[in-house]
Amino acid sequence: MADFDTLRIRAGYNSAEHNYAVNVPIYQTASFDLGSIHRAQSLWALEVVEGLYTRIGNPTVTVLEDRLIALNGAYSALALASGMAAISYTILALTEGGGNIIATHSMYGGSEDSFSHFFPKFGTQIKFVKDRFDVSSFEAEIDEKTRGIYIETISNPNAEIYDIEALAKLAHKYDIPLIVDNTVATPYLFNPIEHGSDIVIYSATKAIGGHGNTIAGVLLESGKFKYSKEKFPQFYEKSYKIKDRNGNMRSAFDIDEKSPLIIHLRAFYLEFIGAALSPFDAFLILQGLDTISERVEKQTRNAEKIVKFLESRKEVLWVKHPSAKDSPFRDLAKRYFPKGTGGIISFGFSGTDEQLDAFFKHLKYFSYHVNIGDVRSLIVNSPKTTHAELDAEHLKNAGIEENTVRISAGLESADDLIADLEEAFEYVFK
Numbered sequence: 001m002a003d004f005d006t007l008r009i010r011a012g013y014n015s016a017e018h019n020y021a022v023n024v025p026i027y028q029t030a031s032f033d034l035g036s037i038h039r040a041q042s043l044w045a046l047e048v049v050e051g052l053y054t055r056i057g058n059p060t061v062t063v064l065e066d067r068l069i070a071l072n073g074a075y076s077a078l079a080l081a082s083g084m085a086a087i088s089y090t091i092l093a094l095t096e097g098g099g100n101i102i103a104t105h106s107m108y109g110g111s112e113d114s115f116s117h118f119f120p121k122f123g124t125q126i127k128f129v130k131d132r133f134d135v136s137s138f139e140a141e142i143d144e145k146t147r148g149i150y151i152e153t154i155s156n157p158n159a160e161i162y163d164i165e166a167l168a169k170l171a172h173k174y175d176i177p178l179i180v181d182n183t184v185a186t187p188y189l190f191n192p193i194e195h196g197s198d199i200v201i202y203s204a205t206k207a208i209g210g211h212g213n214t215i216a217g218v219l220l221e222s223g224k225f226k227y228s229k230e231k232f233p234q235f236y237e238k239s240y241k242i243k244d245r246n247g248n249m250r251s252a253f254d255i256d257e258k259s260p261l262i263i264h265l266r267a268f269y270l271e272f273i274g275a276a277l278s279p280f281d282a283f284l285i286l287q288g289l290d291t292i293s294e295r296v297e298k299q300t301r302n303a304e305k306i307v308k309f310l311e312s313r314k315e316v317l318w319v320k321h322p323s324a325k326d327s328p329f330r331d332l333a334k335r336y337f338p339k340g341t342g343g344i345i346s347f348g349f350s351g352t353d354e355q356l357d358a359f360f361k362h363l364k365y366f367s368y369h370v371n372i373g374d375v376r377s378l379i380v381n382s383p384k385t386t387h388a389e390l391d392a393e394h395l396k397n398a399g400i401e402e403n404t405v406r407i408s409a410g411l412e413s414a415d416d417l418i419a420d421l422e423e424a425f426e427y428v429f430k
């Protein structure tokens with residue numbers, strides 16, 4: 001298998017299969033000619049997923065899926081219209097019939113809010129652990145209805161890290177999958193499947209796309225997890241909808257026992273709920289992937305320099321990044337993230353809201369908006385924006401302090417970024 005840097009440009013695409021086009025063509029079509037009754041039968045039997053109707057498959061989207069499979073050492077992938085679609089599909093499908101998922105409060109705001117308030121409406125319970133840094137706290141929440149453990153490999157916004165292998169081991173002891181949102185880490189910095197994760201989710205909107213121009217998501221399965229019939233009967237239920245070409249009813253497990261979740265999602269969730277990724281958006285994400293290594297590398301180095309600068313400022317109350325002097329995650333970072341821990345930093349701003357407003361306005365090279373992993377450096381006051389849906393108690397549980405400011409380091413010159421921050425501090429606290 002070639003290296004990551006080769007695969008992110010080459011994997012999943014053979015130009016000879018696409019009129020020798022050098023760039024992946026955008027198959028901007030809703031539907032495809034069926035060609036022959038024989039071909040139609042093979043499409044309806046899910047023998048191939050692309051070339052029928054773009055809601056359930058499209059050749060441009062397939063290249064993106066195949067490339068991400070290669071970059072993650074995964075077995076199968078499903079690209080979707082957003083990261084939230086990937087999260088919702090996964091959680092709802094695993095807990096069909098009233099299961100629960102073990103999670104932490106330290107998550108992307110939309111995940112925290114949907115886990116707390118939205119999924120329970122569908123009979124899916126989320127059990128939040130009391131102490132997210134203690135594996136036995138996760139174990140304490142597991143019961144006979146638990147269908148997975150869910151974490152972010154580097155959390156948003158505080159860049160917390162877990163002992164992922166210990167959590168994978170715990171999940172497997174109870175025959176449930178470890179589901180990780182690897183958005184902040186990116187496949188460049190961390191391969192969750194190598195460390196025992198079973199299901200990997202990305203918001204491709206962030207560093208995978210990398211240019212802040214497209215909403216997209218993807219989920220991947222390792223192919224190694226054995227879904228038991230007792231815990232996951234939905235994958236064993238025979239259905240006429242996924243019959244074979246002779247009309248025999250099948251289950252997702254019958255079609256592919258290594259990847260029943262993605263078969264189930266494609267056949268039912270994508271078909272009936274339909275958060276399909278558009279071929280044009282898949283193309284933009286593929287274009288982003290071409291440069292992911294250089295972008296994430298520079299963002300990480302820029303973030304490390306910004307951390308050092310912030311640590312030197314008296315206006316900064318604290319800095320959270322695994323490279324920070326007093327970070328409790330230095331050892332885990334060394335063990336799991338040899339290339340560094342990415343571009344997300346949070347810090348405590350010592351001034352008033354008015355001073356923070358003036359600080360943001362004075363910055364020239366940091367955009368005040370919600371996104372991460374962009375080529376541009378971004379800055380935001382998380383408790384009032386990205387995590388605004390969390391009430392005081394949820395913010396406290398997530399470890400997000402009132403004065404939290406989050407930076408997503410971009411690709412500008414680190415010297416210019418630091419000078420910009422310095423000037424804004426001097427201006428506001430003069």
Ligand SMILES: *Cc1c(COP(=O)(O)O)cnc(C)c1O
Nearest residue numbers: 082083084108156183203205216
């Ligand atoms: C942005 C984000 C999401 C949601 O993804 P969308 O593509 O915006 O739907 C999920 N998880 C993390 C960690 C994120 O940063």
